[in-house]
Amino acid sequence: MEQKESSRAGKAAGRGTYAVGDERRLRILDAAVEHFAQWGFHASSLARIAKDVGITQGGLLHHFRSKEDLLVQVLERTEQHDKEKFFDEDFSTAAECYANLVRLTEYNAARLGRTRMFNVLAAEAGDPGHPAHPYFVRRYAELVAVMSASLQRAVDSGELKEGTDVIEVAEETAAVMDGLQLQWVLDPRRFDMVSRFRAYADRLLRSITAEATGLP
Structure with a gap:
């Protein structure tokens, strides 16, 4: 006993x-x-x-094991959380995809420290020798792949105009999100990142959808 x-x-x-x-x-x-x-x-x-x-x-x-290991673990932890929360399922429409990106922008607006870290490290990682360089290269490739796949399904279903360059649209969207995020981090009290991205997403959808419809 x-x-x-x-x-x-x-x-x-x-x-x-x-x-x-x-x-x-x-x-x-x-x-x-x-x-x-x-x-x-x-x-x-x-x-x-x-x-x-x-x-x-x-x-x-x-x-x-090292500062490099700590950096990689920080980035992978935040990425895994974001994937599970916002990219766990395929989007059935382009409108749904962009509505989800608006929710992601809202979420990032509530995490100033994490968002500031992302901007700082993304800028530093332009150096191929930076330990986060492979992470950011992979991250943008995966983001464009996920978004362009959703947009291509929307083209195939007739939601988006035939001939829409889905990779170009996905890359532009990523650039706009990061650019707005940078301006917000510099002056979060004055700059409304969420409303600016929502307006952009609505304009974009109206320009590429077959029925000229915006965000739901």
């Missing part, structure tokens, strides 16, 4: 240790978002991130 009790207690202690580790890992990721947003990747310091979390740099490196 005592042996079984000891075994159960050991398992419970193990679960508690894992829970503490997971919670600390999430705190490190959250702190890293703020540091990468404020200083970029190169000027951010593992020691400062660890200090904000209340642990040593060695403690941080117990969870992440």
Whole structure:
């Protein structure tokens, strides 16, 4: 009996240790978002991130092998969350696709730190030697692929005009979203990113849909 009790207690202690580790890992990721947003990747310091979390740099490196590993984990965590929330299903119409992008813009407008981090890192990642360069190349390729596939289905169904260059439209949309996002981050109190993107999406749909219809 005592042996079984000891075994159960050991398992419970193990679960508690894992829970503490997971919670600390999430705190490190959250702190890293703020540091990468404020200083970029190169000027951010593992020691400062660890200090904000209340642990040593060695403690941080117990969870992440290096600053490069931490950066990749931050980006992959935010990307996975966005995929599950906004791109988990195929869109049946172009109007549905753009309505979903408006919701994504609204969501980003509520996450200033994360959105600022994205802008800073995307700019830095123009350098092929930057550790986030492969991530951003892949991200834009996947985004254009998902959007252009939805738009092509809309062309095939007759919702969009025949001959619409779906890749060009998808690339333009990504550029407009990021451009509006950059202006919003610079002055979030004055610049209304959501209304500007909603207006753009509505104009775009009216120009490429067969019936000249905008957002639902």
